[in-house]
Amino acid sequence: MNAFNPSAREAANQPHAIAPLVSFDRVGKVFSVDGQAFEAIQDFSLAINEGEFIAIVGSSGCGKSTLLRLLVGLDTEFSGEIRVDGAPVAGIGGERGIVFQEHRLFPWLTVAQNIGLGLVNEKLTQGERARRVHEFVQLVGLKGFESAYPHQLSGGMAQRVAIARGLVASPRILLLDEPFGALDALTRQQLQDELLAIRERSGITTLLVTHDAEEAIYLADRVVVMAPRPGRIKSVVEIELPHPRQRTGADFHRLREQLLHQLTGDGDYLPPVLQRVEGVRPEFIAL
Ligand SMILES: Nc1ncnc2c1ncn2[C@@H]1O[C@H](COP(=O)(O)OP(=O)(O)O)[C@@H](O)[C@H]1O
Ligand SMILES: [Mg+2]
Structure with missing residues (x-):
């Protein structure tokens, strides 16, 4: 099915009438660190309907990236079950596109060639391939930059290329791991x-990982708050504000306070500015 399907939004408004597009069922992940078992994710269950926009927030190290890696099929060793459209995830698949925090573009390839990499597994003629790349160059506002190289782009433009590469194969699910951090x-x-505009136009199911509570409230239909050690769901908050959302509005403020309270409740949350100083606790940073 094409991701640019107008009926997807309607389907999302009837969550009980359809099976979820993505389901995590009691997912657990244990890493072995220096011979010791380390439980990174514990008993994670979540159903995501087609067309839904889910944000996962949580402090550094609570298992957000690990969850995305499991869903995208980059890591297949876990307990529990992850299904996409009813089928267990067994590896990487074209219906799941992913965008990382660092753009991960190839420096020796142009914008168009980097976006085209998203189509490597698609059987297309050269003409079709060029047309699709062109369509997505336009979608992310990079017309005129097709032949530019990554070093000629700003950080925002490079991340746009990464988003286009994640979307060009028309996935049903877009996974974003702190893409704007x-x-x-x-x-x-x-x-x-x-x-938001892409999502509005395409109805694509979106799973965004972020440590920014405001970003989550601005974008998502539901926000999953995670707690660390082991990474697990602490709560799920519905965001019923209409779009476009006003960051300065009273309801927005109330939701942000609620989320921050949950994130800081266990004393583990580092504000985004401190999270960039990897592994350093706030009490050790002179402000
Ligand atoms: N390959 C790995 N081997 C061992 N431990 C890992 C590995 N990947 C992640 N971890 C650990 O699992 C936990 C969750 O990591 P991660 O999913 O990257 O968290 P987040 O994205 O929420 O910051 C962290 O404690 C991290 O150190
Ligand atoms: Mg991460």
């Missing part, structure tokens, strides 16, 4: 709006 505030807000 390294961008300045203004660019971040611009890209958040573009992501």
Whole structure:
């Protein structure tokens, strides 16, 4: 099925009438660290309906990236079950597109060639391939930059290329792992709006990992709050505010307070500015 399917939004509004597109059922993940078992994820269950926008928030190390790696099929060793459209995840598949925090573009390839990499597993003629790349170059506002190389792009433009690469194969699910974390505030807000526009147009099911409570409330239909050690669901908060959401509105403020309270409740949450100083506890940072 094509991701750009207008009926997807309608389907999402009837969550009980259809089977979920993605389901995590009692998922657990244990790493072996220096011969010791380390439980990174414990008993994670979540059903995501087609067309839904889910944000996962939680402090550094609570298992957010690990969950995405499991869903995308990059790591197949886990307990419990993950299903996409009813079928257990067994490896990487074209119906799941992923965007990482660092853009991961190839420096020796142009914008168009980097986006085209998202189509390596698709059987297309050269003409079809070029048309699809062109369509997605336009979608992310990079017309005129097709032949540019990554070093000629700003951070925001590079991340747009990464988003286009994640979308070009028309996945049913877009997975984003802190995609805007390294961008300045203004660019971040611009890209958040573009992501909403893409979602509005395509109805694509979206799973966004972020440590930014405000970003989660601005974008998502539901926010999953995770707690660390072991990584597990602490709560799920429905965001019923209509779009476009006003970051300065009273309801928005109330939801942000609620989320921050849950994130800080266990004393484990580092504000985003501190999370960038990997592994350093706030009490050790002179402000
Ligand atoms: N390959 C690995 N081997 C051992 N431990 C890992 C590995 N990947 C992640 N971890 C650990 O699992 C926990 C969750 O990591 P991660 O999913 O990256 O968290 P987050 O994305 O929420 O910051 C962390 O404690 C991390 O150190
Ligand atoms: Mg991570």
